[in-house]
Amino acid sequence: MKNDIVVDLKNIYFYYGEIPVLEDVSFSIKRNDFMAIIGPNGGGKTTLLKIMLGLLRPDSGTVRVFGKGAEDGRKSIGYLPQNIFFDLSFPINVFDMVIMGRYRGPIKKYSENDEKSVLNALETVGMLEYKNRHISMLSAGQLQRILIARAIAREPELLLLDEPMASVDPETQKSIYELFLELNKKMAVVFVTHDIGAISVYIDSVLCLNRKLFYHGPKEGSLGKLEEAYSCPVEILAHGIPHRVLGRHKK
């Protein structure tokens, strides 16, 4: 049972200067989880992800990723960042960008196996025909799919996705959710969103975060806690949530 836990956070506190971002956050992610982390802007969602990735260190509390410290454990994580800081005019094409997700260590060249995984990942996100395209010649949605490909090319055991549906059209959103569902057979999938509407029928657990952890558990129980997390009535924020969250239980 203990092996089922891939990420374990205990009593995490994080401050940006004197501003508390996370207070006493504890939860764990299991191997088969398909989890949405929701909460308003500034609620600490991205910070929490970065703590799991070892990009930020909590001021107190313990982080275990695959039973190791975050900096060792993160090698088994596929990561989709929310903001991109790279330069779109950088001399790199889609293939070379995605293969960076396959990095395993110095000196070693990327193998044929790595190249195959990249092509598979590109096919999965429907971008195979763009593999030789320069990154400046992609739309925002296409770039987002390439970033997803870079995360899954790693063949990780946990996918951490920060706002994966940003700039993706509704049609593609559906196919990406289905893709995550498929990937979830092999790995834990955790994604961050501030859009409550994104809690679709697909996910099985929800984590409501607004500085403190308001709720963590199956999506059916989350509604009341959502109001608390957002500190205003949920109906105003997202129409039709009750139908979507509670409507049917897909197995």
Added chain:
Amino acid sequence: MEIFQYEFMRNAIIAAVLVNIACGIVGTYVVIKKLVFISGGISHAAFGGIGLGYFLGISNPIITAIPFSLVSAITIGLISKRSKLSEDAAIGIIWAAGMATGIIFINLTPGYAPDLFSYLFGNILTIPVSDLYIMLILDSIIIVIVVLFFKEFYAVSFDEEFSTVVGIPNRFIYLTLLCMVALSVVILIRIVGIILVIALLTIPSSICRQFTYNMKKLIISSIIVGIILTIAGLWISYLLNLASGATIIILLAIIFFLSFFAKKIISSFRRSWKKDSGAM
């Protein structure tokens, strides 16, 4: 051609080749990772090393410039990444402090500082053979490092956060990159001088990146363009009897602007050609 009969000319041409190997490689990273201002800081700080060389009475102050610019490169790198000081403030401080150190050292050195000007403005025609050996060694170091860590430099230059997540020692690679900039700066000082180092480091790669998205092609074409333009600039400076360093840089700048317009014309020509042939 008569100019190639002179030994100093032969040395100058060898220097042009050696210096552009370093510039083509390191300059490409400087351009794509936007390290131009950092490189300016490191090159000016290197003047402190030149001054130290004079003060210690070393016959070739380039030798003391090497550790000095390495230390200033690492200092800039650490300050800008670790503290809350913004990167450009850190660069400005090291830039000025390095130069000031050089001036103080030269003040403290009794007597007149010979050929100080050649370090500020460079002179490819007076390069001693010993400097060619230093260039060769530094070139070899740069080539070995880049071949060994090509993937890492490429990934860190592109996306530092993602590189960290996949396990690349981001800060170490970044500092190594700055150290390579420092080594190139030292190589360049003799050719174009401290003040003009940035030009030779950035213009060839800036010309070439307009025409290719492939990193390896970009590095190799930058080396070739750099060599051709340096030798052409040298030849023009000989014909017109002008300062070699400045002539080379003016030529580089002119070619950069010409290539910029050439690229625009080529792109618009391609677009209209596609329309005419009905390819959509």
